[in-house]
Amino acid sequence: MAPELTLYTASAPNGVKITAALEFLGLPYKVVTVSLSALEQKEPWFLEINPNGRIPALVDNTDGKDVRLMESGAILLYLADKYDPEHKLSFEQGSPEYYEVLEWLFWQVGGLGPMQGQCLHFLHYCVTSNPDVRGYGINRYQNETRRLFSVLETRLAKQKETKNSKFLVGDHLSIADLACLGWVLFDTYAGIPSEDYPLLKEWQDYVSAIPEVKKGLDTPSPFMIKEVAKSKDMTKMAAEAGAAWIKIQFEQQLKLGQK
Structure with a gap:
């Protein structure tokens, strides 16, 4: 079926x-x-x-x-x-690699995504008029994103040295790589030059160029964050749209809280 x-x-x-x-x-x-x-x-x-x-x-x-x-x-x-019975994106349950995938998957959903999401919020979408609040938020979450990128850089160095692997776990692409990829591709937009992390830059370029992954990135619409980050005008438009969205969400939450 x-x-x-x-x-x-x-x-x-x-x-x-x-x-x-x-x-x-x-x-x-x-x-x-x-x-x-x-x-x-x-x-x-x-x-x-x-x-x-x-x-x-x-x-x-x-x-x-x-x-x-x-x-x-x-x-x-x-x-x-x-x-995935053929383990194209996974590893046999109970194997060391299986649990390593879980490690990196949980690491991403509990750390990289939330921290980098807050970094983007304060850098681009924050609607507060208090510069101290915005500045504190940018420093706090940008520094934490840098720390998390360093964790990935160290992991990739270890994989390359010990297993001659380009991936986060084992010898092939896994859901651990895909979980992290979408966030890492936002590096420049988050104000963190990808060149600061050469192995991470190599990894994101390699994985995002895999034809199936590239097609997935461009579904349901082209994933253009790299192009946005290179253009001041596009970054400004994205920031304005994001800030407007945040404001609408805030107003809706405020109404719900008053009921």
Whole structure:
């Protein structure tokens, strides 16, 4: 029976993890693009699928009964466990590499994503008029993102030295690489030159150029953060759009709190 998968997503770091994995595994899937700027992720129909109101979300109706999944890390594990018997993006359960993948997956969802997300918020989208608050936020989260990038740089150096590997775990691409990739590609946009981390730069260039991964990155729309980061005008437009979105979210949350 062919998989019957529907992915609710947008062109964002947590979204492209899943499209890249689906493409690399060669799985057929339907994409429903969620408009974050229109706050579709907060609408009742989406909250039925993902009560947390975030992308991505996956619905699997392969066996005739909906399996609904939120959280990108959980979705990656689900795809690996159910649809990767040849271990194209995973390793045999119980093996040392299997648990290393879990390490780096949990590290990303608990550290790299949240910290770098806050870095981007204060650097580009913060709507406060208090420069001290914004400056503290930028320093705090940019420095933490640098620390996390250094952790990845050290890991890649160890992989290269001990296993002659270009990947975070073992000798081939895994969901650990895909989990981190979308965030690392935001390095320059986060104000952190990729050249400061040469092995990480080599890794992101190599992995993002894999044809299936590239197709996943460009689904549901072209992943253009590198181009945005190089253009002052595009960066300004992205910042203004992001700030407007943050303001709308804040106003909605304020209304909910007053009920």
